[in-house]
Amino acid sequence: MLTPEQIQERVKTIIQLPALPALALEVVEMVDNPKTSAQQLGRLISADSALTGKVLKIANSPFYGFPKKISTVDFAIIVLGFDALKEIVISIALVSTLQRKTDTYFNTQLFWDHSIATGVIARRLARDIGYRVTGEVFVAGLLHDMGISVLNKYFSSEFHRIIEIVRESNLTFHDAEESVLGVSHSEIGGWLGERWNLPDHLVEAIKFHHQPAKAVINPQLVAIINCADVFANQINTEELEYDKGATFDDAALDVLNLHDENLLQEYKNQYSETIQNDLKETSILSHLAAM
Numbered sequence: 493m494l495t496p497e498q499i500q501e502r503v504k505t506i507i508q509l510p511a512l513p514a515l516a517l518e519v520v521e522m523v524d525n526p527k528t529s530a531q532q533l534g535r536l537i538s539a540d541s542a543l544t545g546k547v548l549k550i551a552n553s554p555f556y557g558f559p560k561k562i563s564t565v566d567f568a569i570i571v572l573g574f575d576a577l578k579e580i581v582i583s584i585a586l587v588s589t590l591q592r593k594t595d596t597y598f599n600t601q602l603f604w605d606h607s608i609a610t611g612v613i614a615r616r617l618a619r620d621i622g623y624r625v626t627g628e629v630f631v632a633g634l635l636h637d638m639g640i641s642v643l644n645k646y647f648s649s650e651f652h653r654i655i656e657i658v659r660e661s662n663l664t665f666h667d668a669e670e671s672v673l674g675v676s677h678s679e680i681g682g683w684l685g686e687r688w689n690l691p692d693h694l695v696e697a698i699k700f701h702h703q704p705a706k707a708v709i710n711p712q713l714v715a716i717i718n719c720a721d722v723f724a725n726q727i728n729t730e731e732l733e734y735d736k737g738a739t740f741d742d743a744a745l746d747v748l749n750l751h752d753e754n755l756l757q758e759y760k761n762q763y764s765e766t767i768q769n770d771l772k773e774t775s776i777l778s779h780l781a782a783m
């Protein structure tokens with residue numbers, strides 16, 4: 493019998509985590525270089541018309557909440573800032589890299605709806621509790637379950653087994669993952685984040701979205717993502733197998749000072765409305781998936 497550590501080690505070595513596409517990598521490096529000017533960054537993105545189109549679509553979506561139309565990359569950089577641009581480019585790269593067709597084990601539409609809903613709710617929740625709102629909250633929500641995409645794409649037989657266990661038993665997805673793989677989608681998502689050189693607090697939010705008590709770098713962000721994930725699941729009428737039975741984590745509620753049942757219910761009602769409007773209005777999945 494392999495120990496959980498050995499299984500984890502094996503998963504880490506066999507996993508063929510995709511690299512960030514070259515252009516996205518270039519954008520990330522440019523943003524991280526303090527000498528980069530807005531013009532240089534604009535020129536790099538504008539040189540790729542497909543990327544430009546996608547960036548503008550997302551910049552104009554309600555997720556960034558900018559009231560005026562953003563029609564050029566240069567203007568997007570000015571109003572949204574370097575970091576938001578970087579996050580947008582990473583999100584685009586992620587979606588196109590991990591895209592898979594729907595089958596009986598994985599519903600692509602539901603997956604991205606859930607990811608986007610978690611991102612949107614995370615932004616709203618952050619604002620509601622007075623956390624400084626930046627694009628990072630949306631991106632952390634969008635990416636929180638990317639380990640699920642990795643499992644589906646790179647470990648499909650194990651993924652199928654996990655889903656079957658969840659369907660046939662009362663085990664949670666997490667327990668089923670542990671029994672089949674010895675690691676969870678949270679950890680796998682965290683490894684991908686590290687490999688993509690995402691900022692540490694984003695990696696942490698992905699890694700601990702089901703165990704917010706373990707956060708040390710930015711417990712608030714992790715708590716927001718944990719709660720947004722639960723809200724997104726409660727609002728969604730179709731139960732997602734990989735979030736089956738998700739409930740608010742006490743540690744997250746502590747960090748956010750959110751132990752008020754009535755307030756939670758009120759937020760849930762508000763977010764439910766937002767999600768319905770935003771998802772309908774933008775159909776962002778088709779923007780992202782067609783990349």
Ligand SMILES: [Fe+2]
Binds near residue numbers: 677701
């Ligand atoms: Fe998850």
Ligand SMILES: [Fe+2]
Binds near residue numbers: 606610636637735
């Ligand atoms: Fe989730």
